[in-house]
Each structure stands twice: as structure tokens, then as C-alpha cells.
Amino acid sequence: MTTPDVTFDLSTTPLRAVNEALHAPGLTGEFAIEHPAGGHSVAVGLDAPIKVDVHGHVGYYAAGMNQQAEVEIHGNAGTGVAENMMSGTVVVHGNASQSAGATAHGGLLVVEGDAAARCGISMKGADIVVGGDVGHSSAFMAQAGRLVVRGDAGEGLGDSIYETRIYVRGRVASLGADCVAKEMRAEHREELAGLLKAAGYTDDDLDSYTRYGSARSLYHFTAENKY
Amino acid sequence: MCGIVGLHLRNPELHPRLGELLAGMLCEMEDRGADSAGVAVYGDPDWTPPGQGAVSLLDAADGADELVARVSDALGCPVGARVLEKTLLLTAPVDSESLLATVRSCAPDALVAGFGADLAVLKGVGRPQDLAAAWDLRGARGWQGVGHTRMATESAVVAAGAHPYAVGPEQCLVHNGSFSNHATIRRELRAAGVRFDSENDTEVGARFVAHQLAQGKDVEVALKELCATFDGFYTLLVSNRDSFAVVRDAIACKPAVIAETEDWVAMASEYRALAHLPGVAEARIWEPEPEVIYAWTREGGAVQGADA
Numbered sequence: 001m002t003t004p005d006v007t008f009d010l011s012t013t014p015l016r017a018v019n020e021a022l023h024a025p026g027l028t029g030e031f032a033i034e035h036p037a038g039g040h041s042v043a044v045g046l047d048a049p050i051k052v053d054v055h056g057h058v059g060y061y062a063a064g065m066n067q068q069a070e071v072e073i074h075g076n077a078g079t080g081v082a083e084n085m086m087s088g089t090v091v092v093h094g095n096a097s098q099s100a101g102a103t104a105h106g107g108l109l110v111v112e113g114d115a116a117a118r119c120g121i122s123m124k125g126a127d128i129v130v131g132g133d134v135g136h137s138s139a140f141m142a143q144a145g146r147l148v149v150r151g152d153a154g155e156g157l158g159d160s161i162y163e164t165r166i167y168v169r170g171r172v173a174s175l176g177a178d179c180v181a182k183e184m185r186a187e188h189r190e191e192l193a194g195l196l197k198a199a200g201y202t203d204d205d206l207d208s209y210t211r212y213g214s215a216r217s218l219y220h221f222t223a224e225n226k227y
Numbered sequence: 228m229c230g231i232v233g234l235h236l237r238n239p240e241l242h243p244r245l246g247e248l249l250a251g252m253l254c255e256m257e258d259r260g261a262d263s264a265g266v267a268v269y270g271d272p273d274w275t276p277p278g279q280g281a282v283s284l285l286d287a288a289d290g291a292d293e294l295v296a297r298v299s300d301a302l303g304c305p306v307g308a309r310v311l312e313k314t315l316l317l318t319a320p321v322d323s324e325s326l327l328a329t330v331r332s333c334a335p336d337a338l339v340a341g342f343g344a345d346l347a348v349l350k351g352v353g354r355p356q357d358l359a360a361a362w363d364l365r366g367a368r369g370w371q372g373v374g375h376t377r378m379a380t381e382s383a384v385v386a387a388g389a390h391p392y393a394v395g396p397e398q399c400l401v402h403n404g405s406f407s408n409h410a411t412i413r414r415e416l417r418a419a420g421v422r423f424d425s426e427n428d429t430e431v432g433a434r435f436v437a438h439q440l441a442q443g444k445d446v447e448v449a450l451k452e453l454c455a456t457f458d459g460f461y462t463l464l465v466s467n468r469d470s471f472a473v474v475r476d477a478i479a480c481k482p483a484v485i486a487e488t489e490d491w492v493a494m495a496s497e498y499r500a501l502a503h504l505p506g507v508a509e510a511r512i513w514e515p516e517p518e519v520i521y522a523w524t525r526e527g528g529a530v531q532g533a534d535a
Contacts, residue, residue: 038499057498078498097514116514117479
């Protein structure tokens with residue numbers, strides 16, 4: 001870790017002032033945030049090629065709506081970390097609470113520990129790599145992007161999934177509606193290897209992963225309720 | 228939203244700091260619900276002298292002197308009384324159920340906020356920070372405390388609707404969420420002779436748990452029964468004199484964080500309520516799994532993580 005250009009201390013500086021400083025036009029450089037104490041909305045709405053290290057546990061929506069920035073959270077993250085991320089990277093060196101990466105359109109979210117329920121709910125194009133387990137209803141209604149789980153997945157994985165590809169190394173408690181196991185073809189192995197490498201996991205045996213995705217049976221509605 | 232906090236102190240050296248730590252937790256959760264609040268404190272020797280029974284009454288402070296005189300006469304011994312904002316805390320050298328029976332006979336309409344040995348239950352309408360100051364919560368001591376900041380959804384903003392619901396001896400329940408079938412269960416409990424003080428959905432959960440415990444079931448079995456019976460969203464913290472338990476519904480919609488060290492076990496709706504606890508940086512921190520009951524007993528033998 002390099003020395004940051006600016007260090008903010010949330011025990012003395014109001015969060016609004018910190019987020020305003022991080023939203024300054026034309027911003028570049030490296031920043032550190034100390035003593036987040038589980039506060040909400042730390043480093044949200046960033047839209048600049050900056051690096052932000054948050055030292056401690058954060059509350060809801062940390063690094064939400066991120067664009068371009070590279071955010072590392074050295075602690076646990078609360079509900080909705082990297083929610084609606086558009087680009088950039090968010091790395092959680094701990095566990096994440098529910099709805100990590102919800103509705104995210106782009107970028108990479110890495111959770112080194114476990115992610116709780118509804119990880120990647122309604123994800124729309126982001127990549128999410130979880131070092132440990134994910135909770136129930138993860139990738140619920142996921143529409144695009146990739147979710148990699150190096151541990152186990154809880155109940156109802158990929159319920160009502162559209163087009164997201166899910167790779168799970170461990171046990172899946174149960175699959176949700178329309179989510180099925182699929183063949184790992186060469187392009188999927190290549191994709192998985194690339195995602196793991198991007199997240200810093202280079203030693204995993206690709207053969208230990210199973211791919212899951214949409215059976216696409218929910219795509220077809222029956223007009224006028226004629227079954 | 229509502230906010231829940233609870234702190235179970237294992238290290239007696241921390242007992243003098245219970246109120247300070249609990250007040251910090253409660254006030255941090257104020258923006259999850261600021262219409263009313265309540266706390267339960269176990270073991271403050273000033274509020275609830277050891278060896279005495281205690282009864283907490285709401286909205287009885289105005290006629291307190293007369294009520295205290297009547298209860299003293301009826302018991303044949305002096306009754307201690309302390310006004311803590313809208314709560315009147317009565318104590319006497321008798322068991323708490325005898326004291327409660329006497330209070331009920333002297334003041335049949337008084338709203339009982341809680342009763343039990345070593346238990347003070349304080350509730351009020353208004354901002355949690357103001358209530359904590361009015362109670363001088365920071366000065367309280369003891370081995371365990373729970374608290375709740377309320378954003379009313381299922382019933383009116385009155386003291387009777389504030390948590391904790393402490394409807395059995397030394398028992399408390401606080402709840403974040405809502406029960407959707409509480410009216411049905413309330414009717415069934417009423418038919419079984421259970422009395423209610425409010426239209427609040429949480430009271431139904433508390434009466435249900437108390438009803439189960441009164442039948443001799445332990446807290447884990449009671450909470451498993453609750454999970455099987457109640458529909459809705461809930462994170463519940465259930466305490467009694469010797470135990471501290473947490474459970475969430477099957478969807479785990481409402482937040483909860485548990486932290487544990489050698490010195491304490493704490494639970495809150497959000498981590499930030501725990502951030503000021505001593506040694507939290509070294510704590511084991513996790514989110515409770517859906518419908519898994521996490522329980523600790525005061526003897527220190529953790530029976531945590533039993534599957535529901």
C-alpha cells in the first residue's frame with residue numbers, strides 16, 4: 001500500500017465533507033479514510049480514476065454507484081456495498097452483508113470473506129467474485145454479468161435468473177426457479193480463469209467449479225393465461 | 228425500520244459501564260426510529276436492589292405517592308419507588324410476582340412495562356437521546372441490557388407501543404420488522420386466557436414466547452415455535468435474567484449483527500451501534516443466519532448456533 005495523498009478521519013471530519021472532497025472535479029490520486037465506525041454511504045458516488053482505502057468496518061451502501069474508482073475496504077461492509085456500481089473496482093477485505101453488488105451494471109466487486117443473502121441481486125453487468133460463501137437468494141433476478149463463488153451458496157441460488165453466468169466451487173444448498181447447472185465449455189473456463197485472476201485468486205482448480213445459468217423457461221409467457 | 232441493541236456482559240469489571248455502553252448503542256440507532264424508545268436493564272443495584280422484586284409501570288407517575296402508599300399497605304412493608312421519566316419503578320422485599328399481583332389489585336388499569344428480580348424496564352415517547360438522558364441511562368450498572376428505537380408501523384405511537392415487551396418474569400423481547408398474522412395469533416392467545424395491553428404486533432410475539440416459557444419450554448424451543456407460527460419479517464432479541472438470544476425470519480430481511488468477545492456478547496441492527504464497545508476490534512463479528520437461534524446463558528456456557 002502506498003502513502004495516500006490525503007487521509008480523512010471520519011471521527012473528526014463529517015462524512016458529507018469527505019464525500020464532497022472525493023467528488024471534486026478532475027480529481028486524481030490516492031486517498032485514505034480512517035475510523036469509518038460502521039457509518040453509511042462511505043465513498044459513494046465516486047466518478048474519478050482515484051484510489052480510496054477505507055480502514056475499518058463500513059455500514060450501508062459503501063462505494064455505491066462507483067464509477068472508475070478503485071476502492072478497498074479493510075474491514076467488513078454492511079448492506080449494499082458497491083450497489084449499482086457502473087465501473088471501477090471495489091474490494092472488501094472482510095465479509096459483506098446482504099445485497100452486495102445489487103443492481104451493479106459494471107466493474108468488479110471482490111469480497112474476500114463471505115457475502116450474506118442476496119449477493120448480486122438484480123445484477124446488470126458487473127462481475128462479482130466472493131472468496132467465501134454467499135447467502136440465500138444470491139443472483140436473484142440477475143440480468144447480466146458474472147458471479148464467482150469460491151465457497152458455498154445458500155438456498156435459492158439464481159432464482160428467476162435472466163442471463164448472468166454463475167460459477168460456484170462449493171456446495172449449492174438449492175437452485176432457485178429457472179436456474180440450472182450447465183456445461184463448462186472452453187470459453188467458460190477461460191472466463192472463470194480471467195475473473196479469478198482479476199480478483200487475485202490464481203491457484204484454484206477450474207475443474208472444481210460448476211457453471212449455473214438460466215434455463216430460459218421463464219422467458220416465455222403464455223398470453224391470456226392459457227396454460 | 229426500528230433499531231435493536233443488546234449487550235450481555237460476561238466480565239464483571241464492565242458491569243459499572245453497562246448503562247454508558249448501552250446508551251451509546253441506543254443513541255447510535257436513533258435514526259432507525261426516533262418516535263419512541265425503551266430499554267431493559269438487568270442488575271442495576273440502585274434501580275432494582277438485589278433480592279427484591281421489581282415492577283415497572285407506565286404513565287403512573289402522576290399518582291405515584293398514593294399508589295405507593297396503597298401498595299405498601301397491602302404488602303405490609305415499605306415499597307421503593309423511583310420515577311424515571313414516564314416510568315414508575317416499584318421495588319419491594321417480596322418476589323416480583325407477588326409485587327405485581329398487589330400492584331394490579333391496587334391499580335388495575337396501570338400499564339405494566341415489565342417485572343422481575345433485577346429487571347427495570349423503561350419506555351417513553353420521544354427521541355431516544357432525550358429519553359436516555361431523562362432516565363440517566365449512562366449511569367446505570369448491571370450485567371445485561373437491551374434497547375429499541377421505534378419507527379411505528381403496526382400500532383400507535385404511545386408508550387404502550389414501545390419496546391421492550393416484558394410480559395413474563397425477567398423476560399424481554401425487542402423486534403425489528405412486522406408480523407403479518409399477529410391478529411390471528413392474538414385471538415388464539417386471548418382464547419387461551421392471555422391478556423394484552425396493546426394492539427402492537429410485537430406484543431403478540433412477546434406473549435407467545437412467554438406463553439411457551441410458562442409451559443416449561445426453554446428459550447430455543449420457544450423461538451423455534453415462534454418461527455413455525457409467525458409470518459412476517461423479524462429480527463428478534465429475546466432476553467431473560469439468565470439468557471440472551473437472537474433469531475431472524477426465514478428471509479432474513481431485517482438486519483442484524485452479532486459480535487462476541489471474552490468480555491461480552493452484543494447484538495445490534497447495524498455494526499455502527501457496536502463500534503464503540505471496548506475490544507470490538509478483536510471481536511468475532513457475524514450476521515445471524517435465517518431461522519438459526521443464537522443463544523447464550525449467563526453461566527457462560529454458550530449454546531449458540533443450534534439449528535432451528
